[in-house]
Amino acid sequence: FLLLLVCLACAFVLGLVIKHFKITFLHEAGAALLMGMGVGLALWAANTSGSVTEWVDFNEEIFFFLLLPPIIFESGFSLSTRDFFNNFGGICALAFGGTLISTAVIGLCVWIFGAIGLITYLPFLHSLVFGALVSATDPVTVLALFQELGVNIDLYSLVFGESVLNDAVAIVTYRALINFHQDGVSFVSLITAIAFFGYIFVGSVLVGTFFAVATTIFFKLIGGPLLASHTHIEASLVMIAPYCAYTAAESVSLSGIVAILFCGIVMAHYTRPNLSPESQKNTKEIFKTLATLAETFVFIYMGVAMFLENQAWKSIPFAIVALLACMGGRACNIFPLTKKINAWRSPGRQIPENHVHMLWICGLRGAIAFALASSTIRDLGVESGRVIRTATLMIIIFTVLTIGGACSYLVDRLDL
Numbered sequence: 506f507l508l509l510l511v512c513l514a515c516a517f518v519l520g521l522v523i524k525h526f527k528i529t530f531l532h533e534a535g536a537a538l539l540m541g542m543g544v545g546l547a548l549w550a551a552n553t554s555g556s557v558t559e560w561v562d563f564n565e566e567i568f569f570f571l572l573l574p575p576i577i578f579e580s581g582f583s584l585s586t587r588d589f590f591n592n593f594g595g596i597c598a599l600a601f602g603g604t605l606i607s608t609a610v611i612g613l614c615v616w617i618f619g620a621i622g623l624i625t626y627l628p629f630l631h632s633l634v635f636g637a638l639v640s641a642t643d644p645v646t647v648l649a650l651f652q653e654l655g656v657n658i659d660l661y662s663l664v665f666g667e668s669v670l671n672d673a674v675a676i677v678t679y680r681a682l683i684n685f686h687q688d689g690v691s692f693v694s695l696i697t698a699i700a701f702f703g704y705i706f707v708g709s710v711l712v713g714t715f716f717a718v719a720t721t722i723f724f725k726l727i728g729g730p731l732l733a734s735h736t737h738i739e740a741s742l743v744m745i746a747p748y749c750a751y752t753a754a755e756s757v758s759l760s761g762i763v764a765i766l767f768c769g770i771v772m773a774h775y776t777r778p779n780l781s782p783e784s785q786k787n788t789k790e791i792f793k794t795l796a797t798l799a800e801t802f803v804f805i806y807m808g809v810a811m812f813l814e815n816q817a818w819k820s821i822p823f824a825i826v827a828l829l830a831c832m833g834g835r836a837c838n839i840f841p842l843t844k845k846i847n848a849w850r851s852p853g854r855q856i857p858e859n860h861v862h863m864l865w866i867c868g869l870r871g872a873i874a875f876a877l878a879s880s881t882i883r884d885l886g887v888e889s890g891r892v893i894r895t896a897t898l899m900i901i902i903f904t905v906l907t908i909g910g911a912c913s914y915l916v917d918r919l920d921l
Contacts, residue, residue, distance in 0.1 A: 541808020
């Protein structure tokens with residue numbers, strides 16, 4: 506625990522140094538990842554006893570119930586709903602259509618290359634599961650840079666909105682495919698998987714929306730006058746609502762992540778205006794702080810896990826092919842779908858070519874992909890799970906450090 510606190514503190518200090526000296530090739534997420542890798546390598550080289558390195562063992566409950574909820578909720582709660590809904594059609598096309606196209610392209614690529622013996626072989630359904638989880642994007646670095654440079658608001662909204670909904674779609678696709686895997690492949694199970702996808706997504710959205718609306722009604726009719734002089738209680742109640750949505754969704758076998766995301770989006774639009782000015786400011790800062798702590802920890806953890814978890818190093822060729830497939834899969838969805846979006850839009854609302862190229866570049870991977878990859882050891886078995894986890898971790902490290910580090914140059918190059 507002490508090691509975790511020291512790493513977190515050092516990561517934040519390093520982030521401040523990076524901002525102060527305006528270092529463009531490294532960012533906070535990349536710095537946390539490198540710090541974790543340094544700690545992991547040092548402990549591995551020191552041949553540290555297992556008791557000291559137990560904290561890197563993946564704990565799904567901590568990850569899914571403690572770390573991911575604040576990250577996902579804050580992304581919804583900090584959303585500019587006006588800009589989000591102005592680009593809602595394009596965001597949905599990229600998030601739903603794009604994720605499914607990417608899943609198919611990546612899954613087929615790794616399966617075909619494995620079948621002909623060039624990389625580690627995964628069964629077809631396992632390959633699709635890998636395609637689904639690694640399609641979850643996390644352009645946190647790009648978005649931070651966009652905010653600093655003040656890039657076009659429509660581009661920011663498309664990248665942010667697509668990444669937020671994309672995570673939800675990737676999670677639900679993963680769960681539907683795992684259900685498919687457990688039931689066996691047949692026409693009936695295919696229909697069941699499609700229905701399961703719709704049930705989880707729609708049901709989770711409804712649960713999240715219900716708690717957000719209930720919270721809004723409470724503050725509008727009761728809480729506002731009653732809590733006007735008790736802003737700490739007001740802020741506390743706002744913090745409880747998303748976790749209620751999360752646990753309620755999980756308790757009925759829906760997706761807590763999807764529920765808490767839409768709870769955040771609806772609360773940002775309806776609940777926040779009914780809070781006192783002080784609570785509006787406090788809740789925004791509190792959720793931002795919790796999300797930053799959780800996200801920084803996740804990147805440190807991923808860096809440490811690279812050396813201290815039992816990796817399948819034989820899957821390096823698999824990871825290289827998968828990385829190329831990720832880039833190809835994103836190209837296969839971004840370029841055709843943006844053409845379709847432009848065909849629907851009026852001339853003044855077209856997505857420019859330089860924005861399209863930046864959308865393609867923004868496909869960094871992060872926390873969601875790693876969490877789902879770690880879950881495959883339980884869902885698909887140790888052999889496939891270890892290959893998937895190692896490959897996913899390598900893809901995350903590469904995209905965060907190289908593509909994320911090059912973003913400042915690319916923004917200038919594309920004249921954004």
